[in-house]
Amino acid sequence: MDFDYSPRSQELRERLLRFMDEHVYPNEARYEAEIEANTKAGKRWTPLQLLEELKPKAREQGLWNLFLPPTAGGKHGQASGRDFGLSNSDYAPLAEIMGRVPWSSEVFNCSAPDTGNMETIERYGSAEHKQQWLEPLLEGKIRSAFAMTEPAVASSDATNIESRIERKGDEYVINGRKWWTSGAGDPRCRIFIFMGKTDFDAPRHQQQSMILVPADTPGITILRPLNVFGYDDAPHGHMEVDFKDVRVPASNILLGEGRGxxxxxxxxxxxxxxxxxxxxxxxxxxxxxxxxxxxxxxxxxxxxxxxxxxxxxxxxxxxxxxxxxxxxxxxxxxxxxxxxxxxxxxxxxxxxxxxxxxxxxxxxxxxxxxxxxxxxxxxxxxxxxxxxxxxxxxxxxxxxxxxxxxxxxxxxxxx
Missing domain, CATH: 1.20.140.10 (Butyryl-CoA Dehydrogenase, subunit A, domain 3)
Known part of the structure; x- marks a missing residue:
């Protein structure tokens, strides 16, 4: 095993370190002040102006969508202005640098759950899914949420999930309550990836499916943000969300039933x-x-x-x-x-x-x-x-x- 950074990774690492020194560390106090000001103004769940100002700067310097793997081909692999993705080994030192300031990953469009959701749609979505949801996510125009964990069961065992995804003609009807749904508090959230069961009688690991659910679909109710030691992580948020008779096109299923x-x-x-x-x-x-x-x-x-x-x-x-x-x-x-x-x-x-x-x-x-x-x-x-x-x-x-x-x-x- 050779843990020397590749020339490409080293180049990006040096560029990222400069960006952090010039734009991120000097603005840590402003970040906190903006959150405090939004809270006092009753705008807690509002995107921060600081981050929106820094994103174009990061993109101009080629520090955008760094998480993309080499398998993200075509125009998706070129979304950051690069003609190839980074391996996990290449990305590791870059993620470490971003991790020094928890909010900085969003500046580079490398924050969770969007990274995982983008990889999921890129890997398992249809051409239509990619055009409708992946491309605006890669552009940083929208954000997303991942709905898997449930309050009623021990979700450390994913086979316990009780939410239902039932086929009704050309649609799926979704019912269930989720919590710790990361990203659902952001007003820019436009798409959920939802995990539920399509067949309760199938073999244990073939009962679950994943489906794309537009955030503005009727029947979705954001119940509350969940705090961690008093932190609500606004405007990103980890929300408890109720899905009641939520209907989406059958084509929104990822890979097919039982592949969740x-x-x-x-x-x-x-x-x-x-x-x-x-x-x-x-x-x-x-x-x-x-x-x-x-x-x-x-x-x-x-x-x-x-x-x-x-x-x-x-x-x-x-x-x-x-x-x-x-x-x-x-x-x-x-x-x-x-x-x-x-x-x-x-x-x-x-x-x-x-x-x-x-x-x-x-x-x-x-x-x-x-x-x-x-x-x-x-x-x-x-x-x-x-x-x-x-x-x-x-x-x-x-x-x-x-x-x-x-x-x-x-x-x-x-x-």
Missing amino acids: FEIAQGRLGPGRIHHCMRLVGLAERALELMCRRASSRVAFGRTVAEQGVTRERIAEARCRIDMARLLTLKAAWMMDMAGNKGAKAEIAMIKVVAPNMACQVIDWAMQVHGGGGVSDDFPLAGYYASARTLRFADGPDEVHRNAIAKLELGKYAPA
Whole structure:
């Protein structure tokens, strides 16, 4: 395995670092001020002007749709002005840089759930689906939501899903309640990818289907935003949504009935590793803030950085971040070499390792910041909320640990 960045990735990395230095880091305070102003004005769920100003700049510099894989051919592969996509290994260092500021991914049209939804439509959608939904998503003209998790069942087992997708003539009728539907709070959200069951009597993994549901279809009700440690993540949001007798054309089904679980596995593999790439960057930023704070504060006659416990935690953080980065790069390399299915062990391992690592590093950084660490004066509390959520998103730790253990036990099972 060669983890040197490819020339193309290195070029984009340098360009992205400059963009972050020139346009993102200097605007972090403005981002928070704009959110506060929107809240006071009763416009909490309004797209931020800052991000809309930065997007054309990113696109002009060729820093747009960087997540697109090489398989995204034709005009979709050229949507960012590039004539080829990036491999997972190429994209990894770029996602890490974007992850240092949680909101920056949207500036480059590389934020969830849109990336996963775009890949899903590109991979499994029809030509009509791509023209109607993929192209405006790639252009950044609309946003999307992914409706899979349900409040009534343990959705860590996707076969538990109870929502119904029933064929009625030339239409499907959709009924069910979803929550943690990422992106549904954004007023620019125009399309849902919805997972439900088309056949409750089919084999366990052939009951589910995925279907495209336009956001303005009658019968869709946004019930409420779900907060994470008090953060509502506006204007993106993680919403509870009710679908009642929602009718869409039968042609909106992806791949066909009974293919939903297959699509979910194809979609969540890249999504999981993208999250982990960004978490490495988030942990790096937390360590940077930790070191700067520790060097500038004096307690008991010496800087906090000179305290033994602080140095121990800084050293341990450095080790854990680098270990997580290497495992992430290995997973990305395996996905490129063997495909998502061939890399299932590595994807599961990094999905356990990266969020837990980030939570611990951010926690140590918060401790060094004292009371300020848990306040809104510093970004660490928000960082922690995001990292902690990712121990659930795209499958909880327990599911991935179980999968890892089964693979390991299988190596030593009797013939």
